[in-house]
Amino acid sequence: MLYDKGLLILKRVMLAIPTFFGVMVISFCLTRTLPGDPAVYFAGVLADEASIQQVREQLGLDRSLPYQFLAYCQNILQGDFGRSLSTGQDVLDEIRTRLPASLELTLLGLFFALITAIPLGIIAALKPNSWVDHVCRILVTCGASTPIFFSGLFLMFVFYYLLGWAPSPIGRLDFIYLEPLHITGFYTIDALLVGDLETFKAAFSQLILPSTTLALCALAPIARMTRSSMLTSLESEYVKAAKANGIPAKKRVYLYALQNASLPLLTVIGLVFGFLLGGNVLVEKVYSWPGVGSFAIEALIASDYAAVQGFVLIMAILFVSLNLLIDIFYTLLDPRMGRNE
Amino acid sequence: MNNTFETQESFAQRLWFTANQNILSLVSLALFGLYILIGLTSPYWIPFDPLETNTSIALQGPNSQHWFGTDHLGRDVFSRVMIATRLDLGIAVSAVAISFIIGTALGSIAAYYGGWYERLIGRLADIVLAFPLFVLAMGIVAVLGNSLINVIYATAIINIPFYIRIARAEVSLQRDRQYVQAALLSGNSHLRTLFFHILPNCLPNLVVQISINMGWAILNAAGLSFIGLGVRPPAAEWGILVAEGADYIISGQWWLVLFPGFFLMLAVFTFNLVGDTLRDLVDPQKRK
Numbered sequence: 001m002l003y004d005k006g007l008l009i010l011k012r013v014m015l016a017i018p019t020f021f022g023v024m025v026i027s028f029c030l031t032r033t034l035p036g037d038p039a040v041y042f043a044g045v046l047a048d049e050a051s052i053q054q055v056r057e058q059l060g061l062d063r064s065l066p067y068q069f070l071a072y073c074q075n076i077l078q079g080d081f082g083r084s085l086s087t088g089q090d091v092l093d094e095i096r097t098r099l100p101a102s103l104e105l106t107l108l109g110l111f112f113a114l115i116t117a118i119p120l121g122i123i124a125a126l127k128p129n130s131w132v133d134h135v136c137r138i139l140v141t142c143g144a145s146t147p148i149f150f151s152g153l154f155l156m157f158v159f160y161y162l163l164g165w166a167p168s169p170i171g172r173l174d175f176i177y178l179e180p181l182h183i184t185g186f187y188t189i190d191a192l193l194v195g196d197l198e199t200f201k202a203a204f205s206q207l208i209l210p211s212t213t214l215a216l217c218a219l220a221p222i223a224r225m226t227r228s229s230m231l232t233s234l235e236s237e238y239v240k241a242a243k244a245n246g247i248p249a250k251k252r253v254y255l256y257a258l259q260n261a262s263l264p265l266l267t268v269i270g271l272v273f274g275f276l277l278g279g280n281v282l283v284e285k286v287y288s289w290p291g292v293g294s295f296a297i298e299a300l301i302a303s304d305y306a307a308v309q310g311f312v313l314i315m316a317i318l319f320v321s322l323n324l325l326i327d328i329f330y331t332l333l334d335p336r337m338g339r340n341e
Numbered sequence: 342m343n344n345t346f347e348t349q350e351s352f353a354q355r356l357w358f359t360a361n362q363n364i365l366s367l368v369s370l371a372l373f374g375l376y377i378l379i380g381l382t383s384p385y386w387i388p389f390d391p392l393e394t395n396t397s398i399a400l401q402g403p404n405s406q407h408w409f410g411t412d413h414l415g416r417d418v419f420s421r422v423m424i425a426t427r428l429d430l431g432i433a434v435s436a437v438a439i440s441f442i443i444g445t446a447l448g449s450i451a452a453y454y455g456g457w458y459e460r461l462i463g464r465l466a467d468i469v470l471a472f473p474l475f476v477l478a479m480g481i482v483a484v485l486g487n488s489l490i491n492v493i494y495a496t497a498i499i500n501i502p503f504y505i506r507i508a509r510a511e512v513s514l515q516r517d518r519q520y521v522q523a524a525l526l527s528g529n530s531h532l533r534t535l536f537f538h539i540l541p542n543c544l545p546n547l548v549v550q551i552s553i554n555m556g557w558a559i560l561n562a563a564g565l566s567f568i569g570l571g572v573r574p575p576a577a578e579w580g581i582l583v584a585e586g587a588d589y590i591i592s593g594q595w596w597l598v599l600f601p602g603f604f605l606m607l608a609v610f611t612f613n614l615v616g617d618t619l620r621d622l623v624d625p626q627k628r629k
Contacts, residue, residue, distance in 0.1 A: 022468030030484045145609035147560055149567050150583060150602035157590050157598070169591070278475025278564075285568055286587065296476075297568050300483050312480035316472045323471075 008331050016324045023320060027313040028072050031305075032065075081313070082306035086299065091310035095292050099314075100185025101172055102284065102291030106276045108207055109214025110269070117219045118265075121226025125234060126253065136223055143220030148279045152213040152286035159209060166209050167202070169287045177202045210287045217279050218272045225268040229261040236260070263334055270326040277315050359622045366621070369614030376608055379423055380430045389417035391424045391577050400589070403596055410596035412585060421577040422601050428578050429608070432493055433558040437551055439497035444504025445540070445547060451505065452512035453535050463509070466502035474499040478561060482570045492571030496561050500554055507550050511543035545623040552619055556612035563605055579605040 047055070056062050060071050075081075081091040124136035159166040167174055172187055180190040180199050188207065191200035233239060234257050242252045281293035288294070292311060299307035331337045360366040389407075395415035403410045409418035451462035469477070481495035515521065516539070524538040525531070563580030565571050572578040574585065579601045586597025 018464065019468060019471050022464065023471055026468060026472070027480075030480055141610065141613065145556060145560075145613055146606050147563055147567075147580075147583070147602065147609070149564065149580075149587075150598070150606060153583065153587055153590050153598050153602070157593075157595055161591055161593050161595075274473040275475075277473035281475065281479065282564055282567060296479060300479065300487070301569055303483075303487075305483060308480055308483040312472070312476055315476045319473050320471050 005331055005337065008337060009328050012327050012331065013324065016320065019320055020317070023313070023316045024073055024076065025069070027309055027316070028069050030309055030312065031072065032068070076313070081310035084299065084304055084307040086302040086304045086307070091307050092314075094295060094307070095310060095314055097185075098290060098292045098295050101187075101289060102280055102293060104186045104188065105207065105211055105283065105289060105291060106214065106273075106280055108211040109276060110218060110273065112211055112215035113218035113222055113272070114269075116215070117222035118226050121223045122230055122253075122258065124223070124227045125230035128231070133227075136227060140220045140224045143216060143223075146216065147282075148213060148217045149282045149286050151216050152210065152283050155209050155213055156286070167205050169206075169209065171288055171290055172206055173199070173203055174206070210283045210289060213283050213286070214276055214279055218276055221268055221272055221275075222265070225265055226261065229264045230257060233257040233260040263330060266326050266330055266333075270323045273322055274319050277319060355622060356618075359618060362621070363618070365614055366618040369611050369618060372607065372611040373615050376426060376430065376611060380426045383423040383426055387417075387420040387423050389420045391416065391420045392575055393417075400594055402594075409600040410594075412597055413589065418582070418596060418600055421582060422579070422604050425577040425579050425582060425601065426604070426608075428572065428576065429559055429563065429605070432489070432496070432562045433555050436493045436496035436558045436562070437500065437554050439493070440500035440554070441504055441547070441551060443497070444501040445508040447501070448505035448508025449512040449535055449540060449543070452509040453516060453531070453539070459509075462505060466505040469499065469502045472499075475561065475564060478565060479568075479570070482565060487570055489571050492562055492565050495565070496558050499561070500558065503550060503554065504547070507546060508540075508543060511546055512539055515539045515542050549616055549620045549623055552612055552616035556609040556616070559605065559612070560609055579608075 060068055063071075079092055081095075083089070084091050084094060087094065120132070120136050120139070124130075124133040127133060156166070156169055160169060173179065177199050180187055180196060180203075181194055183190045183193055187203035188200055191197075191203055234253070236257075238260075239252055239257050242256050247256075280291065281296060283289065284291045284293035285297055292314075296308055296311040298304075299311070356370075360370050393416065395411075397415065398407075398411050399413050399415040401407060401411045401415075407417050407419065409422060412418055412421070447462050447465075451459040472480075478492075478495040478499050481498060482491050485491040485494060512535070521534060521539060524534045529538065559579075562571065563578070563583075566578050566580035567584045569584070572581055574581055582601035583598050583605070586594070586601070589597050
């Protein structure tokens with residue numbers, strides 16, 4: 001049994017290799033299709049013919065494409081994503097310092113979405129056509145059609161301008177607080193680890209609105225999936241058999257049905273994470289959040305290609321790795337996997 | 342023999358029947374028509390020039406003259422929102438058309454010829470989907486250059502995999518039918534059989550995807566222009582209008598964001614619902 005699962009997981013990991021390779025090829029193509037001649041671009045405005053040629057050799061642009069691709073892969077594997085033209089900083093360093101801010105936002109948003117969408121989906125599935133089911137349907141339809149920047153601005157208007165409950169949307173922490181000691185890079189967790197409750201409160205209150213915005217957009221697919229997979233497992237033979245055997249309703253729903261329904265949910269969470277990585281960019285712009293998204297926007301406006309490509313590649317690697325992890329979890333959790341092999 | 346089918350209802354009749362089943366479907370079809378109408382005719386009836394600035398009336402709230410208020414340069418928000426419909430729908434239609442043509446062609450070739458074609462094209466679709474799609478669109482625009490046409494290309498590229506998947510699934514269902522054999526036997530080439538005999542039979546499901554994709558394409562393009570890519574100010578586009586208004590929301594000028602944002606949201610909502618209606622029409626078994 002266990003051996004079979006190990007084999008399955010190994011197979012899945014092997015399958016991810018061509019995907020990673022493809023991601024590298026695409027991002028290599030993105031680098032090579034820079035408008036104009038990259039050598040001219042990198043040499044700067046004042047360069048003459050000789051120094052352009054020098055830069056071309058330096059960048060390896062005079063070599064064949066496969067050679068350039070290998071050199072590119074080697075650089076990436078060594079963690080060299082190039083240098084940002086506008087800040088002069090190493091792209092990987094820049095992204096590494098900003099990533100915790102974005103992840104904190106994304107993960108909290110995902111958490112908010114899960115704790116509202118899953119109960120909503122379960123109740124909607126238990127009582128089809130009740131008012132909860134209708135609320136669920138309306139939320140799903142609206143969530144799928146609301147532009148995330150619009151809902152962000154709307155929440156900001158209501159909770160900051162009208163009600164005054166939220167702190168001013170100026171980033172991760174109000175000016176009057178000091179950044180907590182850098183441990184994980186997540187301000188809320190760092191503040192808790194140091195035992196600084198006040199900073200925790202301040203950092204958390206800055207997080208609430210942007211992560212709720214993200215949650216609103218992630219809510220729809222999760223609720224819809226919970227509802228439909230709960231409906232399927234509630235109508236299945238094993239739940240009927242459990243009912244016939246006199247197993248109480250609570251146990252039937254929350255143990256038998258929910259456990260089986262949670263597997264397709266895992267896959268959806270992987271997909272939703274991809275949405276959230278994109279949505280993050282927009283939310284960070286709305287709330288002036290100093291994460292990787294606003295870094296990418298600044299780089300885009302400044303035509304800082306190395307930075308944008310580093311951002312795209314790192315987001316893709318993050319997304320592919322997360323989906324790989326989810327598939328591995330899936331294999332481990334589903335007892336049916338590996339049995340027929 | 343064909344005479345027995347003479348009384349079969351027309352497409353319009355079936356659409357009307359499906360729409361009548363559900364009040365939301367009816368509303369969505371009406372809104373769909375309204376958006377098309379606004380997109381086509383707005384330049385002829387908007388009350389003000391959408392680009393004309395007049396700082397003496399800047400940042401006025403909605404009133405009887407300026408229904409949606411005025412922006413920081415005194416431009417009429419109502420006129421700008423209406424005129425933007427044409428640009429937004431235009432972007433979405435062109436992007437979806439490109440991805441439909443390329444994606445369907447690739448997907449049906451993959452399913453029809455199988456073998457290496459299928460493996461290669463399937464891989465290609467998987468790799469594009471391995472990226473967070475909005476992020477990939479940003480990267481594509483960054484590389485191709487910051488212009489409207491490149492926003493259309495980027496939106497088209499990230500939608501291609503969905504058409505590849507659907508066309509592949511549909512064509513592989515049809516491939517071994519007898520009418521295909523008949524078409525081949527009567528001397529049609531493989532390509533002709535594929536595109537003139539098989540593909541028309543796959544169209545219904547592809548059309549559903551087109552409608553859902555339209556909403557998605559509008560959202561994507563508006564998101565890209567919200568972060569400053571593609572459409573340049575002073576052109577009116579829903580994403581840009583919201584972005585311009587964003588600076589004023591914390592000082593309480595809500596109308597700059599609300600009206601274009603709501604119009605954008607309603608457009609996406611409409612296209613999604615029209616997609617659902619078409620799906621009910623195409624596949625009555627899925628009807629609730």
